[in-house]
Amino acid sequence: MEMSKKQEYEFKKALEKIQELKGRGTELISLYIPPDKQISDVASYLREEMSQSSNIKSKSTKKHVQSALKSILSKLKYFNKPPENGLVFFVGHVSASGDQTEMISETIEPPSPIETFLYRCDSEFYLEPLRGMIGDKIKYGLIVVDRSEATIGMLNGNKVESLTNIQSLIPSKHSKGGQSAQRFERLIEGAAHQYFKKVGDKANRLLLDENLEGLLIGGPGATKDEFADGDYLHHELEKKIIDRFNTGYTDEYGLRELVQMAEDTLSGLEVMKEKKLVTRLLKEIRKPDGGLATYGEEHVRKALMIGAVDTLLISDGINKVTVNAVCDDCGHGIEFSSTKPVKAPECPECENIMDIKDKRDIIDELYEEAESVGSSVELISDESEEGELLLTAFGGLAAILRFRIGEGVV
Numbered sequence: 001m002e003m004s005k006k007q008e009y010e011f012k013k014a015l016e017k018i019q020e021l022k023g024r025g026t027e028l029i030s031l032y033i034p035p036d037k038q039i040s041d042v043a044s045y046l047r048e049e050m051s052q053s054s055n056i057k058s059k060s061t062k063k064h065v066q067s068a069l070k071s072i073l074s075k076l077k078y079f080n081k082p083p084e085n086g087l088v089f090f091v092g093h094v095s096a097s098g099d100q101t102e103m104i105s106e107t108i109e110p111p112s113p114i115e116t117f118l119y120r121c122d123s124e125f126y127l128e129p130l131r132g133m134i135g136d137k138i139k140y141g142l143i144v145v146d147r148s149e150a151t152i153g154m155l156n157g158n159k160v161e162s163l164t165n166i167q168s169l170i171p172s173k174h175s176k177g178g179q180s181a182q183r184f185e186r187l188i189e190g191a192a193h194q195y196f197k198k199v200g201d202k203a204n205r206l207l208l209d210e211n212l213e214g215l216l217i218g219g220p221g222a223t224k225d226e227f228a229d230g231d232y233l234h235h236e237l238e239k240k241i242i243d244r245f246n247t248g249y250t251d252e253y254g255l256r257e258l259v260q261m262a263e264d265t266l267s268g269l270e271v272m273k274e275k276k277l278v279t280r281l282l283k284e285i286r287k288p289d290g291g292l293a294t295y296g297e298e299h300v301r302k303a304l305m306i307g308a309v310d311t312l313l314i315s316d317g318i319n320k321v322t323v324n325a326v327c328d329d330c331g332h333g334i335e336f337s338s339t340k341p342v343k344a345p346e347c348p349e350c351e352n353i354m355d356i357k358d359k360r361d362i363i364d365e366l367y368e369e370a371e372s373v374g375s376s377v378e379l380i381s382d383e384s385e386e387g388e389l390l391l392t393a394f395g396g397l398a399a400i401l402r403f404r405i406g407e408g409v410v
Helices: 005-019 039-055 059-076 181-207 223-228 252-261 270-285 297-305 362-372 385-394
Strands: 028-033 087-095 101-108 118-122 139-145 149-156 159-167 214-219 241-246 293-295 309-315 320-326 333-339 355-361 376-380 397-401
Touching: 005 101, 005 376, 028 039, 028 059, 039 059, 039 118, 059 087, 059 101, 139 181, 139 223, 139 252, 149 181, 149 252, 159 181, 159 252, 181 223, 214 223, 214 252, 223 241, 241 252, 270 293, 270 309, 270 376, 270 385, 270 397, 293 297, 297 309, 297 362, 297 397, 309 362, 309 385, 320 362, 355 362, 362 376, 376 385, 385 397
Parallel strands: 139 214, 214 241, 309 376
Antiparallel strands: 028 087, 028 118, 087 101, 139 149, 149 159, 293 397, 309 397, 320 333, 320 355
């Protein structure tokens, strides 16, 4: 099941909500059921856990664990078999106000298949398998190489990761000690062969089992071709070579240079799409007249209101909600944006603490506003350089416009 960026954001938000829940003892149950697991086997396992739970010394913990197990068993009756990707239950009594607890029961159909059956009872819910399902899973291997050094890395979704750097021991081409030019040349080529073999062996170990979509090779001049054509890589990696590019660097910066050089080749990859959008935004902003761009929450909202937004850019790192608060004493109401967690504001009329009536995630809200006026929305990952720039320099919100807006409007 491929998730859209909006669905991925919603999934991530749901996990964050579950992560905040804490139990008072080891009484929160996380249950992961793979798609090929028989429901009857799961029910038998839970009934065995119910039997074992009678040995729990704490009466309240025993009661809470058993009620959680009963809740899951009752829900399992509605399934003849697990859904396509399996099923996950998070059930248990979590801490509430004062000494109170409340029963929480969440059922999730994951976006990717659950691989192993897992039952865990702890003071918090176990989320690691689901966290691994978030993010673009497309991976590309990266190798930049010349005769002095090589760097092996990976383009993992939006992130360029450097895995290792290898320094060469190839001697310079200046012969020493009266050696014949021919003999010295043979020494150099022998050293080059050993160095390329070392780079290939390292690449094989680091990249072969990574389920790569493809492999990109960069470096100056003919060196990269000498490496790529020299049988130094495993044949499975050789088959994945997409293209070769002339790069001026072979260090970690060279990996980034390689990704930039491969922009056309990888044009469908999300990182390139994000880079082009943010680059286009910056180009417009730099124009003397402000161009077809605006940024910041107030300006973006006004542009949406009059239908001027062509593409709305939102950083998924925005941690804001729109809050509606009402003063119970004087009846005055206000709406404002706030970072999480939200504190109840002071009433501007009577100075009493207001009551928060409603909180809405700003990303959900802006998505709806954009869709209502036919604007497209791009959720930009804050893990990419472009996403980080959007978040830090423009408050996480910007828009590429359909038409320019007069200063009196925005």
